[in-house]
Amino acid sequence: MKPQTRVVVIGGGIAGCATLYHLTQEGWSDVVLVERNELTSGTTWHSAAQVTNFGMNQTMVGLKSHSIALYRELADDPDYPINYHFADGGIRLANTAAQIDGYRHFASMARGMGVEFEVIDAAECARRHPLISTDNLIGGLWDPLDGDIDPAQLCQALARRARTAGATIYRNTPVIGLTQHRDHGWKVHTTKGDIGCEFVVNAAGYRVNEIGAMMGVQHPVVSMEHQYFLTEPIPAIARADHRMPLLRCPISDYYCRQEKQGLLVGFYEQNCKTWGMDGIDPNFANALCPDDLDRVMDVLEGAFARMPALRDTGIHTVVNGPITYSMDGAPLVGPVPGKRNAFCIVGLRAGLGEGGGHGWLLAQQIVHGEACYDTWCLDPRRFSDHATTELTALRAIEEYQNEFRFHFPHEHRPAGRPAKTTPLTPVLAVGGAEFDVVNGWERVAYIKPAPDFTETHSFRFNNTFAIVKAEVETVQNHVGLTEISGFNRIEITGHGAQDWLDTMFCGRISRKPGKVSLGYLLDYHGNVKAEATIANLPGGRIWYGSAAAAQIHDMDWLTQHLPENSAIRIRSLTNDLTTLVLAGPNARKVLQAVSPRRDWSALPWLSACEAFVGIARATVLSVSFSGEQAYEIHLPNHQLHAAYLALVAAGEPHGMRLFGSRAAESMRLEKAYLHWKSDLICEYDPFESGLGRFVDMSKPAFVGKSALAARTGPRRKLITALIDCDHAPAHGGASFICGDRVVGTVTSGDWGHRIAQNIALGFVEPEFADPGTSMIVDILGAHIPAKVVVAPLYDPLNDRVKN
């Protein structure tokens, strides 16, 4: 065994092999993979191994495109050719107009990544896949590059290339322990000896949490049993002059591809089963679970109805094996939360097709700190401590049952809810609140007009439009109250805190007591990493406030940059405090009524103070995300209800009503306030993101400064556009088009109720960023005129906020 190496990758399935290969491609050849048995002896060997290009965001589409290009190149390698049925094509079926809308949006989004999907009608589906009936079918999404690959050959090809580039692979070498040193490096203990390394990668498939436990973490990943069968030859396939395309069916929850002259059909049954929850037999390797076709009878019927030839065909093999699912169904590819120099590539449920791309993005993160795409949708830090195994199992079952049913905008499925609540959640629910979920927190979306109101989920404006409009009107003309559950707050104290923060933010953060500043943190490439509000509170306490989703991400970034032996202390207040927001021209009057000992007109915009709200101790920030006069009131959870009751009573004479996050979203777009991980992504620097006023290059040093200084010209620029469309918003990912060329991508969009216009934010090529530029935006397949405008569209001088 080598005594020392740069990276040890644990696990020799597709995840580990792809990571190892890509590390060598990124220039690190002194890397090792350790596998407890033989390569591919986990899930990989028995995978149905379909390779698709479909994804619900551009990062997923981009990484899958990388897989396809890589697999093609490997397949064509004359020294080690592998079996890859490239571009048989594939169809995702649909039997509702709403699904077709979704497919049209995903096609618009994929075009921006150079991928051409096609939405086709039922007759065309049947023409391309001659075995299917068109009963209860209205069409589908055609993915021209879909295919399937030999999983063992694929991994061997990657391993072979990695070895040629200098990597070492130890087979039959189980990892039995991990020790981290003070310099953040690791010692990997195996049955054959120890290997020291700078970085360790968990690629252990369904044994993810055995390796997790060795480093003291529990990943929100569980395994499900998953079955497919292979049929005897089907004469119609033998007669066809082309291979059958892949099928994915959200109507009856199965997939299908050609295997020799027959079919491989896999099932996502409702009566599904978790696997390995009480521990995994150490001898389970190259193994399967017992067949259980009875369990899939419900979905089998649907597959038989769609492909009647199956009824006359024998089944010759059944495969039932463990497949991993994360809390939200998407893999965990990136840094291990709370750890240094530790990464994972786990929770892969379509790992054969995606693995090449995941390994590519992970290797870039390990070697360069970030990947070429923003990888937040895969980031293991996107959950917090609510992500227990119990909750993950509930969510995994739901994800499995809905495998091909994509989420509609604002659709939050019920499993495991409520996971995180405040003392006010039940009160607001009784008051008619409908909730969205943000990092597990139940967050008020809007107030239902009647207890039995049900939202019609759609890519178009839906039956919440009038509700949101009325809530915006209340905030604009009177005053609204809402709760921001889970808002991320970190308290920073101790000698040197201000100086240190100055090195973390790219702009000037006020040191004045009582002052609030908005600032941006950059990564080492000079791109936008995080956004935070900094409030200077009495006693030298500094509050760092950011998006609820950023809880673990920001905490890790801050703690990992603390100077050695510093006196600076950082602690999370997120679970202890909840924020109420009062917004609207009467906000100050309501606050004055519940907190009469202070003259609230003397608290200027962007200030902070401590006060009583009724009997509750509160920290109040005069900041606004709505563009109206507003106060963020931060309250200890035990006094939240008391403060709420006081505010409700004081608000009544001023026409106060509750409002939710949907109204806030509409208003923030009118003000062109940016949303972290929608509009603020680490693919662009602050100048490209329209945040030049928050950068101070004269500061002696800040994280990302040298990379930012070295930049030559913008790659793209963030714009605000008005869209000439009243039936649907421009969803994130939709393409801006000029002529027949995609020139940009929408990052977020919605109806601006105060200006009665459809607004989209997005990044476009610099020559299309000037106000007045006309373009097209592809909304659900329709080419809609869009015009770049000067932002913000509402109250550009901030008069309403300052008054």
Ligand SMILES: Cc1cc2nc3c(=O)[nH]c(=O)nc-3n(C[C@H](O)[C@H](O)[C@H](O)COP(=O)(O)OP(=O)(O)OC[C@H]3O[C@@H](n4cnc5c(N)ncnc54)[C@H](O)[C@@H]3O)c2cc1C
């Ligand atoms: C029935 C079925 C059909 C599927 N069909 C498809 C499909 O059509 N398309 C698709 O894209 N995906 C499909 N998948 C999913 C895909 O196969 C998996 O996502 C993928 O194989 C996971 O690869 P992995 O490398 O993460 O895990 P694994 O293949 O399980 O590899 C993990 C490796 O880690 C090793 N390991 C574990 N613990 C240790 C230790 N302590 N020390 C050293 N080594 C260790 C294991 O031995 C194993 O080799 C399917 C899955 C199933 C079950």
